[in-house]
Amino acid sequence: NAGVMQNPRHLVRRRGQEARLRCSPMKGHSHVYWYRQLPEEGLKFMVYLQKENIIDESGMPKERFSAEFPKEGPSILRIQQVVRGDSAAYFCASSPRQGTSEETQYFGPGTRLLVL
């Protein structure tokens, strides 16, 4: 059973460009979470999605960031007009059932975004 997959693993963008980060959850998982890890900091929750629904986006910056989890295909985290402060590791996690923390979240390897 393949784990959570994220691509690309590394992404370089210039200021003002768009970044698209993709996450394919584990087979059978319908709950996806995105976290961001800034340098020298712990992971911080951004958004929690189920298929076609955003359940909790309390950790998402108000501007330039959006996320989706369509009926078919991977979850996408989109960052428009990137700035240097967006440089970070972005981790996706998935869980099989209800989205409470009793359910183990399985993490992908992350996407390292570097904004020049």
Place this chain on the structure above:
Amino acid sequence: AQSVTQLDSQVPVFEEAPVELRCNYSSSVSVYLFWYVQYPNQGLQLLLKYLSGSTLVKGINGFEAEFNKSQTSFHLRKPSVHISDTAEYFCAVSETGANNLFFGTGTRLTVIP
């Protein structure tokens, strides 16, 4: 609001020696507690979690942690480390019934041959 503190950013230890990685949290409500490990260039892997019941929790790879409510701590221990334990270790907390985790800044464990 919740927070997690991992006081030790780096812990070097000799092979076969015991190790303790410290984690303290603050929360005004009941919490679940987790330890994750991250090997180089890999995603986080769950080591163990405390939801309820016995305060001593055993996880994978010989690790265990003890929940101490009065001291708001959840320290991770292993009696004898191996080279393969070299990795970054993250403590995390979640409100019971919540859907997101709050992570500490991580402790880098380096096992010295």
